[in-house]
Amino acid sequence: MTIAHTLPSGLAAAGEALHKAAERVDDLLAALPEPTRRTPGQRAEAAAAQDEVRRLRGRFLAEHVEEVYARLTDGRDVRIEALVTEAAEVFPGLVPTAAQLADERSRVQADKEGREIDQGIFLRAVLGSPVTGPHVVDSMLRPTPRALALLPEFQRTGLLETEAVRLERRDGVAHLTMCRDDRLNAEDEQQVEDMETAVDLALLDEDVKVGFVRGGEMSHPRYRGRRVFSAGINLKYLSSGDIPLVGFLLRRELGYINKIVRGLRLDDGDWRPPYADKPWAAAVDAFAIGGGTQLLLVFDHVLAASDAFLSLPAAKEGIIPGVANFRLTRSLGPRAARQVILGGRRLWASEPDARLIVDEVAEPADLDAAIERALERLGGEAVLANRRMLNLSDEPPEEFRRYMAEFALQQALRLYGADVIDKVGRFAARRT
Structure with missing residues (x-):
């Protein structure tokens, strides 16, 4: 032709x-x-x-x-x-x-x-x-129509329950719990939809001062009754063709994750900054794999159980780990970042390099108390203004935009790479 x-x-x-x-x-x-x-x-x-x-x-x-x-x-x-x-x-x-x-x-x-x-x-x-x-x-960065429709009820009850997440306001903290208990919080399009709705509500509700993300208790046989943060992208869905570029991979980064960093963009025309943002913390139980570790890189304070680990196996799977290639180097440095992303190195919460991502490590029995202390500190009056300036310095909006422009194409190409199709196909066959 x-x-x-x-x-x-x-x-x-x-x-x-x-x-x-x-x-x-x-x-x-x-x-x-x-x-x-x-x-x-x-x-x-x-x-x-x-x-x-x-x-x-x-x-x-x-x-x-x-x-x-x-x-x-x-x-x-x-x-x-x-x-x-x-x-x-x-x-x-x-x-x-x-x-x-x-x-x-x-x-x-x-x-x-x-x-x-x-x-x-x-x-x-x-x-x-x-x-x-x-x-x-x-x-x-605008609030989604779904979140705006749900806002009055959430302001009244302080509770939202969806298929993938539970959001509960308690004492000024929006507790966002990822609750895909049967699949170790593996990510799919529904989870992105529900996460963005929950993040929007936490940012819109004036009674919320701090956001907090944690994995819920699992019903999965290997981790029954234990909390798990995230197993990353759902490889079964990727193999079956149900992980879309726009609705999942790009919406996730430009939507709720960027909203955690920058806040919601509300109506302009005022002298005040146009973004409604809040401090965010997260706690890792068991593990944060792939997208779970990517998510940790945008929080103001990260806690982890002493037996938890972090990993970014996207290169082994053949895809790009979201914006981690952009964010991880500033945390770990260029050599360790390459070891994690290119070499698949696993970081245990208690080892020194992991402490460049995790702020506090506690024994599993002591983690809840450590979380409460951290959330109280993030509610301080000067925290919000300072995190805005830190984020502006760490991740200038123009640099993020340029990264996302190239990511849009590179990730699309990776989705259809022969190696990716072969690997996720073999994974799905094993699961079957």
Whole structure:
């Protein structure tokens, strides 16, 4: 298949040319067997065609990303989930359609065409632009409609119970408990949804002064009755194709985790800072694997049981451990960070390097008392202003934005790497 290497000038003409090129590639893919049933020659043909049209997408966005974004948002705050949906409708061929994504979602990871890579190309350009990128990040810091709808009831009762988390306000502290007890708090799309709702409520409720995150007691056979912080990404869901790039991997970082760091962006127009933020603490029982350790890097105070461990096995799994590549070096230093991320080194809470992430280590029987003391300290009057300035110094918003721009594409590519598909497939087979 031959695809033009250039696009005509002008947004409309370039968009139409891209659309026609994308349609030709879609027709080719539709005529071929599913990816796992293709011959080597068919795989090479499909890969070459996709590569060519992706070059066109990159060129189109390099020239027109600001015009595209202005057309899609018209100055409104649009979350990335809605942004990619609108882009598919307004600029056909730029990103996959809702129907194409639904078809992909119905397949296991190995049988997908990798259409999320096109979302990664689009979001890298949008986040990478110094004009559009800051607006995207700020849009993702707005409270979600779900949280705003639940806020009056939470303010009245101080309690929220969802499928993945429990949020309870006690004495000015929002106790957020991750309660996927049957799967060791392994992360999926539902957990991201529920975590963002809970973080929003904690930040919106004026009676909450401090946020606190901990894992609940497990019903899983290996840890029955014990608290566990997090087993990281749900590899079974990744193998079955149920870990989306936008709805999970990007929403997680730009949504609730960034809200813990920076707070909620509320209405502008006042002399006060536009962000509603609060101090946050966390406690690790048993282990924090993968996404669990990633999450620890954004808290103001971290406690751990003396028998707990931390790890970031994403490189072994073949993916990128969220924003840990950006944040871990400032905690551990470059050598130890590479040992953890590239080499899969496990850190026990009691060893010296772990103390660069964990502030306090207590015997399991003493952990509850240590938590209470830490939460009381975080409620001090000067804590909030100082944590704002520390976060501004540690993680300037522009550096975070540039990291997320590249992450959007690199993580999309990793999701469809042959090594990732092989590893998670073997993991799912063992679990079955």
